[in-house]
Amino acid sequence: xxxxxxxxxxxxxxxxxxxxxxxxxxxxxxxxxxxxxxxxxxxxxxxxxxxxxxxxxxxxxxxxxxxxxxxxxxxxxxxxxxxxxxxxxxxxxxxxxxxxxxxxxxxxxxxxxxxxxxxxxxxxxxxxxxxxxxxxxxxxxxxxxxxxxxxxxxxxxxxxxxxxxxxxxxxxxxxxxxxxxxxxxxxxxxxxxxxxxxxxxxxxxxxxxxxxxxxxxxxxxxxxxxxxxxxxxxxxxxxxxxxxxxxxxxxxxxxxxxxxxxxxxxxxxxxxxxxxxxxxxxxxxxxxxxxxxxxxxxxxxxxxxxxxxxxxxxxxxxxxxxxxxxxxxxxxxxxxxxxxxxxxxxxxxxxxxxxxxxxxxxxxxx
Amino acid sequence: xxxxxxxxxxxxxxxxxxxxxxxxxxxxxxxxxxxxxxxxxxxxxxxxxxxxxxxxxxxxxxxxxxxxxxxxxxxxxxxxxxxxxxxxxxxxxxxxxxxxxxxxxxxxxxxxxxxxxxxxxxxxxxxxxxxxxxxxxxxxxxxxxxxxxxxxxxxxxxxxxxxxxxxxxxxxxxxxxxxxxxxxxxxxxxxxxxxxxxxxxxxxxxxxxxxxxxxxxxxxxxxxxxxxxxxxxxxxxxxxxxxxxxxxxxxxxxxxxxxxxxxxxxxxxxxxxxxxxxxxxxxxxxxxxxxxxxxxxxxxxxxxxxxxxxxx
Numbered sequence: 001x002x003x004x005x006x007x008x009x010x011x012x013x014x015x016x017x018x019x020x021x022x023x024x025x026x027x028x029x030x031x032x033x034x035x036x037x038x039x040x041x042x043x044x045x046x047x048x049x050x051x052x053x054x055x056x057x058x059x060x061x062x063x064x065x066x067x068x069x070x071x072x073x074x075x076x077x078x079x080x081x082x083x084x085x086x087x088x089x090x091x092x093x094x095x096x097x098x099x100x101x102x103x104x105x106x107x108x109x110x111x112x113x114x115x116x117x118x119x120x121x122x123x124x125x126x127x128x129x130x131x132x133x134x135x136x137x138x139x140x141x142x143x144x145x146x147x148x149x150x151x152x153x154x155x156x157x158x159x160x161x162x163x164x165x166x167x168x169x170x171x172x173x174x175x176x177x178x179x180x181x182x183x184x185x186x187x188x189x190x191x192x193x194x195x196x197x198x199x200x201x202x203x204x205x206x207x208x209x210x211x212x213x214x215x216x217x218x219x220x221x222x223x224x225x226x227x228x229x230x231x232x233x234x235x236x237x238x239x240x241x242x243x244x245x246x247x248x249x250x251x252x253x254x255x256x257x258x259x260x261x262x263x264x265x266x267x268x269x270x271x272x273x274x275x276x277x278x279x280x281x282x283x284x285x286x287x288x289x290x291x292x293x294x295x296x297x298x299x300x301x302x303x304x305x306x307x308x309x310x311x312x313x314x315x316x317x318x319x320x321x322x323x324x325x326x327x328x329x330x331x332x333x334x335x336x337x338x339x340x341x342x343x344x345x346x347x348x349x350x351x352x353x354x355x356x357x358x359x360x361x362x363x364x365x366x
Numbered sequence: 367x368x369x370x371x372x373x374x375x376x377x378x379x380x381x382x383x384x385x386x387x388x389x390x391x392x393x394x395x396x397x398x399x400x401x402x403x404x405x406x407x408x409x410x411x412x413x414x415x416x417x418x419x420x421x422x423x424x425x426x427x428x429x430x431x432x433x434x435x436x437x438x439x440x441x442x443x444x445x446x447x448x449x450x451x452x453x454x455x456x457x458x459x460x461x462x463x464x465x466x467x468x469x470x471x472x473x474x475x476x477x478x479x480x481x482x483x484x485x486x487x488x489x490x491x492x493x494x495x496x497x498x499x500x501x502x503x504x505x506x507x508x509x510x511x512x513x514x515x516x517x518x519x520x521x522x523x524x525x526x527x528x529x530x531x532x533x534x535x536x537x538x539x540x541x542x543x544x545x546x547x548x549x550x551x552x553x554x555x556x557x558x559x560x561x562x563x564x565x566x567x568x569x570x571x572x573x574x575x576x577x578x579x580x581x582x583x584x585x586x587x588x589x590x591x592x593x594x595x596x597x598x599x600x601x602x603x604x605x606x607x608x609x610x611x612x613x614x615x616x617x618x619x620x621x622x623x624x625x626x627x628x629x630x631x632x633x634x635x636x637x638x639x640x641x642x643x644x645x646x647x648x649x650x651x652x653x654x655x656x657x658x659x660x661x662x663x664x665x666x667x668x669x670x671x672x673x674x675x676x677x678x
Contacts, residue, residue: 004470011467019454182451188418189447189512190468191440357434361418362380363449 012200020208029166033216040223047227058119062087070123077132089114141232151310163256171264174201182363194356209257245309259300259341262348269355303337368430376424384575385410397546399562400555402572408555416445444513445522459493483515502529520551594632600654604629
């Protein structure tokens with residue numbers, strides 16, 4: 001019997017995948033999945049352009065500088081000391097500021113900005129009356145900062161919006177779409193258990209969303225690494241846990257597809273209008289940080305957030321509301337988080353199994 | 367009984383709307399027609415029989431199988447619905463083949479069965495075309511092929527002759543008869559009465575969700591004692607015969623036929639009429655033929671449900 005069920009599941013998957021991948025009404029899901037890739041490509045192009053300018057600046061400098069040379073510049077140093085240390089600046093800006101000194105008098109302050117480069121990183125010096133007042137180094141490769149950016153895009157766009165709505169579009173249509181197309185009877189007329197059909201459809205939706213979003217995730221990682229030079233790529237991937245993080249992000253993506261997919265499949269069976277459950281689930285997932293501990297466990301994001309490899313730092317001065325949204329106040333261990341998503345999914349699939357047995361073909365009331 | 371399709375006190379309500387009410391049926395093998403106007407409950411009865419809708423009350427069994435067990439039920443049941451929608455992007459062959467794969471058949475077997483079914487409905491040439499490009503008649507035939515593909519014991523066909531040209535209708539009717547001759551249960555719904563009249567072994571007449579009569583057409587007719595039977599008599603002296611007939615109390619109405627060579631009469635008691643006819647024939651009136659004029663489904667149907675919609 002199990003062999004027949006598996007053959008039936010495979011048949012359902014074959015039929016559903018064809019529909020899901022080539023459905024015109026699903027094009028927006030590809031756009032949603034491609035958006036972060038486009039963002040990282042644009043970022044990489046901008047960074048490459050900036051690096052090109054940085055190397056040109058370094059070539060124009062009087063001395064070939066190292067990163068250590070740039071770090072040696074300190075506030076309070078004189079113009080003479082700077083030029084001795086770093087040479088004549090390749091780029092300078094200067095202007096004069098008139099500041100009121102008393103009721104009838106004013107003083108003129110000479111400002112100068114110097115810019116140096118070691119070919120990868122830029123040094124910006126703000127000089128006031130011949131002395132260094134501000135020092136700022138813009139690093140060409142700031143992997144730490146970039147990985148926070150990646151984590152932010154992943155958690156706040158990819159996970160909560162792209163995968164969320166992508167799963168909505170695919171899983172909600174597994175049954176609801178068939179009812180609207182008046183084609184569900186095709187499955188209901190076959191000698192197949194309704195639960196087997198449900199599992200087949202769920203696995204088909206899972207395959208489709210995983211292919212779309214895991215591909216997107218891998219392309220995002222590739223685009224994210226694109227602007228690093230090979231040495232920086234190597235350092236990030238093999239010495240700074242980059243490869244491990246990439247694998248975890250892929251895993252979280254798959255778990256998100258499983259969790260949200262099961263939620264939306266059952267919602268598609270219970271509700272005629274997808275907007276209501278979608279809004280409900282979106283709000284439920286959104287208010288998760290503010291929920292009591294027990295209720296938190298009935299959401300997908302609660303577990304996924306704990307699995308994300310990079311925690312986004314909260315800048316000082318951030319309002320407590322946003323700080324709560326960003327931070328993971330009650331992190332749980334990875335096995336518990338994975339188990340949590342799978343248990344939530346199992347509950348949703350159980351409800352789907354009961355619901356699919358109750359379903360009737362009555363297109364006229366839809 | 368495991369060799370009948372059984373409805374026991376079955377009712378189906380869609381919210382407050384009645385689908386069918388208090389249906390008790392026992393459908394034997396052969397061709398059974400469900401006849402009734404639109405909204406009379408034919409499709410609901412078929413959907414109940416195949417588990418697509420669940421009864422609000424009562425119990426249904428198809429040759430001993432419960433209708434809430436599609437895995438077992440659809441091994442013996444094939445249903446050609448009226449729903450004119452198909453899974454997107456499939457060719458006629460893929461439609462049948464996918465259905466058989468869903469049934470758990472392996473690829474080779476599914477392919478063989480699919481081509482057999484396609485051949486049975488004469489769709490071989492169009493089988494590799496997308497169903498989206500099919501005419502209404504072709505879609506009807508490919509649905510029939512789907513219902514027939516796994517050689518089911520019970521064929522449930524909702525308006526199966528709709529959209530078919532006369533030749534295709536004749537072919538399909540032959541197909542149904544062949545299936546019935548092999549002991550299958552062929553349940554057909556139609557409102558094209560003269561067609562089911564010709565092919566049915568039994569009829570089930572529906573009106574407003576109620577079964578108003580069931581059985582063989584003739585026996586259904588005889589059940590309706592309160593309605594007069596119409597009989598057409600061809601004879602040489604119709605006026606003389608008419609006056610003699612009107613003397614009998616069971617004769618309600620007599621009309622001379624337009625051509626003056628026969629008469630049409632209505633009697634409350636057909637048996638007494640035939641006895642009386644034997645007497646009259648002995649009195650020298652040459653009777654060429656006596657034939658019931660209302661043993662067809664349409665007449666029975668008109669009697670039973672009065673002035674509601676009847677489509678010829």
